[in-house]
Amino acid sequence: MKIVLNGESRAVRAETLAELLQECGFSGRVATAVNEDFVPSSLRASHKIKDGDRVEVVAPMQGG
Structure with missing residues (x-):
């Protein structure tokens, strides 16, 4: 199926x-x-x- 992951179209098998x-x-x-x-x-x-879901994945970043 095709989804949008972090703004980019991507074909995946995951359910x-x-x-x-x-x-x-x-x-x-x-x-x-x-x-x-x-x-x-x-x-x-x-x-x-x-199919067509928009998924956002955000990881914490160190900094200061």
């Missing part, structure tokens, strides 16, 4: 948000939103991804 993160190589602590709705980490394994 859930957790699978998508693994497929796309995200690890560690990240924040996720699907179609502008925040998805907590506890719900990622059950959150189904649909």
Whole structure:
């Protein structure tokens, strides 16, 4: 299926948000939103991804 991940169109096989993160190589602590709705980490394994979904993944950055 095709989704938009962080503003870029991408074809993926994942069916859930957790699978998508693994497929796309995200690890560690990240924040996720699907179609502008925040998805907590506890719900990622059950959150189904649909064709055309807009997914944002944000990782914290150190700095100062």
